Amino acid sequence: MTLTKTNMDVKEQAAQAQKAAKSLALLTTEQKNNALLIIANMLKEKKNTILEANEIDLQRGRDKGFDEAFMDRLALNESRIKGFADGLRQVVELDDPTKIIESDWVLENGLQVQKVTVPLGVIGMIYEARPNVTVDATGLALKAGNAIVLKGGSNAITSNKAIVDVMHEALEKTDIPKEAVQFINTTDREATEQLFTMKEHIDVLIPRGGGALINAVITKATVPVLETGVGNCHIYIDEQADVEKALSILINAKTDRPAVCNAAETVIVHEAWFQNNKDVFLKTLQEHNISIHGDEKLANTVPFVQLANEDDWANEYLSLDIAVKLVSSLEDAVAHIDQYGTKHSEAIVTENKEAAARFMTLVDAAAIYHNASTRFTDGGALGFGAEIGISTQKLHARGPMGLPALTTVKFLMHGTGQIR
Template sequence: MTTVMKKMSAVEEQAIAAKKAAKSMGLLSAKEKNEALYLMAEALEMNQQFILDANQQDLQEGKNKGYEQAFMDRLALTAERIYEFADGLRTVAELPDPIRDVLSSWKLENGLKVEEVRVPLGVIGMIYEARPNVTVDAAGLALKSGNAIILKGGSSAIHSNKAIVKVLRKAISKTKVPLEAVQFIESTDRDTAKQLFTMKNFIDVLIPRGGASLIQTVVEQATVPVLETGVGNCHIYVDKEADVNKALDIIVNAKTDRPAVCNAVETIIVHCEWLERHKEQLADAAKKAGIILHGDREAIEALPNVLPANEEDWANEYLSLDLAIKTVKNVDEAIEHIEKYGTKHSEAIITEDKMTARKFTALVDAAALYHNASTRFTDGGALGFGAEIGISTQKLHARGPMGLPALTTTKYIMTGNGQIR
């Protein structure tokens, strides 16, 4: 009887190689990993034109396909952005190595020493859309935390991602880091992504990063554990005790700094008394910033040129200069609105009343909460992580911007001298 051997797919071969590389990664010293990160950063800067040329191919194809401006903004690279990628890698290199950190230790009565120690997750599968920066951030964080990573970017950024990975791997080849620790799936066939969903024998965790459709598909179809990142329908509540200058500066920054990112504000919830006192200033600030307001009946009556908002506006992640405005009578109504429409990403309150701020931050369920500050700080780089592999909106095992600690797990190591039970 003849047994027909099933031919191994390219993705399976990559996963097996990554699993082998992950074993070696766990043995590398912090110095060896940091040397690789510094070389990767230098290579990005030295090969920026090669990467920009590839990015132009993606941008031209995106233009031909009629991609929206917000999408094109996430896709576009510049020399400045590539230098930022490199700086991010250097920052990651300078951070303390989390691997082999002893989180807790104690000794039993029989003399057995117990230590809870940080260790790498193993092999990370990263599935993402039109964000070439993710390729760099994910590779850097994975290497520093002792993991291997398999990258699966979207077809819209295929040329950019291939160029970036080629540059990174050439730098890695000069170090003690195994080359197979950073791999990229070049096929744009969706079936290759779905293969990653069920490869539990080789992949320890999947991280999807992109739109709601991509994330939902991975969460629903994967048998590999998923670290779920989320879309950002972020809110800013302007309380009746809000300082007008702080409020306007924060709103304009959170909406206009980079409208197409997940930590940009999409809805402002305004106390009706504050709106009545400062409606002219709010209208003027929105007009100067080019913000298009979509509001409820009270907002339409108070402000000029406000489009009527519907249910879709309250739930929408605009990723543009559109901004919904909801009026409320108190902080409880603001919290209720956020609970109904929020995505547990980033929420802010602007107020000089500390008790109201304390109530808001205690009751609103989100990964990041702000008092008198812009939601734009929900970012690994801005918070000092060097980079982030995504922003988790779930509660296990990581939440918020995921830096190095989020890419580790723990094990207990017991040291004895012949103890038996």
């Protein structure tokens, strides 16, 4: 295959990252932590530069008529910049996940064996309109001893470029080579697809975004993929749910930040609970400007409820819309989740501990909650510091992926001349 200039540029960047990863793996925890603190400080110092770049992307989004959910993911402000700078400081406080001896033993012949955690190497991060991912992913990668190649979405390219420029400036003052953080500064899809097959330089790909992006990476990549999933999250309100608790959890999970993957998209309600609490349930949703897409039982009896179609049950709305399904049993709720869930985050609200235990055993998802909001499926909320994504697969890593997910192991053997 003849390489275009874009192909050659990306290949060179990946090669530089691979070279930088070698030196990064030799650094101490103190050297890595110092670098993250310098990056965090400079991000706050250069916030105006970043916000000016972000405004260019936001104006482009307004001109193109992007919806509110998309613009929310794209937007930065002082608080969000402070948030991802503080996230780096949280990562500094976390234990270094590398060079940990997980187990060691001595064979009968005297050969000493150690199983030790090591960096993955070079991470290819492919993501959409979330500039905060640029910082979160970089911070976690560097702390875990990895280099990273960043390919953000075209709609956030000005913001991402400004952030990486600031991080590069900061890295010049550290022991981490700036080549450890590569940013593919093009909107050319050819550059993204080049990453999919660059096994000689990239050790793992992590896609983070909508279903179309994730499916494209899974389908086309020959590089191993750590799959992050779409969040069609459900809350099941059981027959024995406390009313105040159920409504509080539901409203938080739906409205706190509707445009993120751990927001609730479907509420499944036990018919007996609904009959007893119908008025307050519907009134609460209306008071929070939530549009209801209900099943036939609900849509046929409540005038302002839209009849849900098949797409509504599978939809990640990322907006103030919610699908409502009435069921006659916990098993029916689990069956609905099995059919339409994305194995991200699911919740049950109930005062029946046996029902909660049964739900949590039967439901297949990375994160399952009893009497709590799905909004806690987040690396920061769970104490991991910044997260690089939420894995919905079962191999290597599952759920919010913090530092340990960005390592692998190697076996080290020390001998005195043993042969076999």
